[in-house]
Structures are given as C-alpha cells and as structure tokens.
Amino acid sequence: NPLKELKQDAPSNHDSEFVAMETITVGIWLMSEILSTADCSVIKTLLWRYNRGKTASESCFTMNSNENTHIPGPSAGAKHSYIPKSYKVIEQIGKGEHCVVYRCLKRETNEEVAVRQISRQKYYFIKALMAKKLDEANIVKFYGELYVDGVLSLEYELLDISLIDWLVSKNEFILLDEIRVIIKQLTVALDGLKRAGVIHADLKMDNIMLVDRIKRPLRVKIIDFGLSLITKQAITGDIHQITRLRAPELLFGLPFSEPIDIWSLGCLMGEMLCYLLFFKGHSAYETLQNIIGVLGPPPQHLLDAGLYTQYFFKKDRDSWTLKTPKEDCVDLIKAMLRWDAKERITPDGILKHPFITRSSASWTHSSPSTHEPLRCLHGSEAPTIIPDPI
Known part of the structure; x- marks a missing residue:
C-alpha cells in the first residue's frame, strides 16, 4: 500500500x-x-x-562522502593525464556518458576544484556561457580552460551533493x-x-x-x-x-x-x-x-501538427485515438473482412501491417494489454499466446 x-x-x-x-x-x-x-x-x-x-547517466560533479565515489576511468592508460601538474588529483568524483570528472587541489591557491575533459565543439558552447556570467543565476561557475598534450578540459567550482542524493x-x-x-x-x-x-x-x-x-x-x-x-x-x-x-x-x-x-x-x-x-x-x-x-488527452491542434503523432495515434475522421496492440489487431481483421475483394488487404499488406511487424509505438514496451484477451471477439476465453518463431 x-x-x-x-x-x-x-x-x-x-x-x-x-x-x-x-x-x-x-x-x-x-x-x-x-x-x-x-x-x-x-x-x-x-x-x-x-x-x-x-536511463539516467550519473552526475559529473557529485562529491558525496557517504558513498564510494571512486569510479574506474574510461581506460587504464588515459586516467587523468590531461590534468596539469599544477593540480593535485584527489579522486575521481563522477563519470557520465560524456565526461569523467576529478576533484583536484589547485596547488597555487590551495583551492579544491572540479576538472573534466571536454570536446572542442562543446568548449566553445561553454565559453559562450562563461561570458554570460550565469553563475550569478544559480548555474555552476566555470573558472577557465586547461590545455595539456592536445587535450582540452575545463575547471569548475566544486559542489557538494546532488539533489537526489540529498533527498534520499x-x-x-x-x-x-x-x-x-x-x-x-x-x-x-x-x-x-x-x-x-x-x-x-x-x-x-x-x-x-x-x-x-x-x-x-x-x-x-x-x-x-x-x-x-x-x-x-x-x-x-x-x-x-x-x-x-x-x-x-x-x-x-x-x-x-x-x-x-x-x-x-x-x-x-x-x-x-x-x-x-x-x-x-x-x-x-x-x-x-x-x-x-x-x-x-492532448489538444487536437498539437496532434495535427506533430511529426510523430501517427507513430502514437490513429486518426479516425477528425479525431485522434492512442494506438494499442488491440486496435492494431482489430484493424487488421477489418482489413481482411471487406465486402469488396478489391478493397481487401493483400498478403503483402498483411506482412507489412503494424500488428504483424510490431512497428507501432504501442509494441515498443511490455504492456499488459498485449497479454489480455480481445473481449470484442466472440467468446470470453483468452487464446493461447504463441511466441513468434522468427
């Protein structure tokens, strides 16, 4: 409960x-x-x-003394060779999908900072942010760039703990x-x-x-x-x-x-x-x-304008309905059971239908609806579900 x-x-x-x-x-x-x-x-x-x-990469700036924050680097040889000798590496404090971050002591000022490697393309973006002085607007403070052996990295202020760690x-x-x-x-x-x-x-x-x-x-x-x-x-x-x-x-x-x-x-x-x-x-x-x-349901005008609306919804006259595996199944049955043979779906059309190919968005997750009986069909017994042999 x-x-x-x-x-x-x-x-x-x-x-x-x-x-x-x-x-x-x-x-x-x-x-x-x-x-x-x-x-x-x-x-x-x-x-x-x-x-x-x-589904969520770890923060690149977390310093949490209550956890083991020593995370293996991207490779044994790479480690923190891009950090100048004027900085003493204390520990690795974060590893995300796009970065590895070290907690360092700046020998000249005896100040602790965070240092992370960065791509040149992203550097110009961060450089533009630095010019805006957004640290006054609750944005992490950027101190400057470091350049060692052709590798570019940035120096940031060292922060304490992430919001999720604090909440827990x-x-x-x-x-x-x-x-x-x-x-x-x-x-x-x-x-x-x-x-x-x-x-x-x-x-x-x-x-x-x-x-x-x-x-x-x-x-x-x-x-x-x-x-x-x-x-x-x-x-x-x-x-x-x-x-x-x-x-x-x-x-x-x-x-x-x-x-x-x-x-x-x-x-x-x-x-x-x-x-x-x-x-x-x-x-x-x-x-x-x-x-x-x-x-x-979302407003109709948003659905009408969306590039991906048809991936999630099916349009019935002037309204949109969220697609489900059941609807894909019923749609295929209706396509097979047409009065006019010329309008009846072909074998090629069946093989390309979303119910067979599982190509609609409704098949992209494990939904309970994919294992429920189709109540709209004759009888109340659920058919045995046979896995796809292919």
Whole structure:
C-alpha cells in the first residue's frame, strides 16, 4: 500500500510532525486526485535507483562522502593525464556518458576544484556561457580552460551533493518551504538560460547540486551542459531529454524551445513532493500513456501538427485515438473482412501491417494489454499466446 509506506517513512520527531503531516496530506491528495491513473512508484529508494539507473547517466560533479565515489576511468592508460601538474588529483568524483570528472587541489591557491575533459565543439558552447556570467543565476561557475598534450578540459567550482542524493539522505520528508526555495532558485537559473538563448535539455535531479549542505543549506545550482543547445539551433523532430522527463512537444515532434526545461522542472517538483516518479516510462509510448492518464488527452491542434503523432495515434475522421496492440489487431481483421475483394488487404499488406511487424509505438514496451484477451471477439476465453518463431 503506497500510502502505508508513506506513513511508515514519516519522521518521528514531534517538532516536525505538523509540517510532515502537511506534506504527506498534500502528497496523498495529489496521488488520489491527480495521479490516480498514473503508474508510479512511491518509495524514495526506488526514486533514487531510477535516477541512478541506466536511463539516467550519473552526475559529473557529485562529491558525496557517504558513498564510494571512486569510479574506474574510461581506460587504464588515459586516467587523468590531461590534468596539469599544477593540480593535485584527489579522486575521481563522477563519470557520465560524456565526461569523467576529478576533484583536484589547485596547488597555487590551495583551492579544491572540479576538472573534466571536454570536446572542442562543446568548449566553445561553454565559453559562450562563461561570458554570460550565469553563475550569478544559480548555474555552476566555470573558472577557465586547461590545455595539456592536445587535450582540452575545463575547471569548475566544486559542489557538494546532488539533489537526489540529498533527498534520499534526509530522515524526513522534504517540507513545502524547502521545495519552494529550491524551485525558486531553479526558475532563476532557467530564466538566465532563456535570456542567454540556451536550452539545458537534460534537467534532472542528478544535474541539480547543493552548493554546501552544511554552510549554505538549500542553495542549489544547475550543472552539466553536455547535452544543452542554443535555442536558435533547435531542430524540430530532434530528440532530447530522458524519456520520463520528455516534454510533449518533443514526443510529438513539434517545434520546441526553452519551455521543455519547464516541463522537466514540473516533473521534478512533483517527485520532490510525493517521492514518486511522474510519468515513469521506459519508452516514449509508456511516458505518453502516463501523461494522458494524468492530464487527459492532448489538444487536437498539437496532434495535427506533430511529426510523430501517427507513430502514437490513429486518426479516425477528425479525431485522434492512442494506438494499442488491440486496435492494431482489430484493424487488421477489418482489413481482411471487406465486402469488396478489391478493397481487401493483400498478403503483402498483411506482412507489412503494424500488428504483424510490431512497428507501432504501442509494441515498443511490455504492456499488459498485449497479454489480455480481445473481449470484442466472440467468446470470453483468452487464446493461447504463441511466441513468434522468427
């Protein structure tokens, strides 16, 4: 029972009992009134595992003393040869899909910093960001570039712990005031990026860092611009963001800009409040299903304009219907059972039909509906499901 698990996780401290119950009450209301049809997990350890799973690369700037942060480098020979001798390498603190980051001591100033290797193309992008001085807008501070043996790297400020690690380390539910403070800072950061004409495109809990949870509690900054892009260079139809945080305009193949980051922020705000995964999905189809379950069907004008709408939906006269394996099956039967032989589907057409090829989006995940009987057919017994021999 998700609600029982929520209550068992509630803090026992009497001083925080009221605010904890306030948070739980709001969370329960959201789940019962808004999220009743969404397929979401509630236990915060699962939230952590999902953020740390294969679908989300680890942060490149995490420094968490409570965990073993020594992660093997990309290769034994490469290690940290690109870091100048004027820096003392203390430890490897992060490894993402596009970077490896080291915690270093700058010998000249005795200051600890983060150093990561970077491609020349991404360097020019970061250099342009540095010129905007966005560190004042809750963006990680870039100190400068390093160039050793033809390898380019960047020096950043060293931050403390990621938002997801901080949430899991708390012995009590996050308070509404804490959520408000964090969301306000992230909004300031996104506003700064918007003014700079930049889309982060990878806003997730791993890429939100606490500056110093002891000296500056609740002070957060956005990091990792490895997947960011300039707004003017956004190409309609390109795919960005991890699946469960992907904005509808990206799912449908519509023109997009900075608001895709606001969508991700809304999902993260809900996750902080309820300790559940908004719109959890291992595929774009699953994510879209969960969004529709919460928000209802999307506006028709968006579906009409989307490049990928037909991948998820089927148009029936003037309206769109979300595709399912059942509908693919029934559609094939109808195509076979035509009065006019000239209109009847051919063997070649059958072999190319989505029900046979599993080419529609509804087949891209393991859906319970693929194992349910077709109630619209004669009889109530479910047929035996025979695996494809090919």
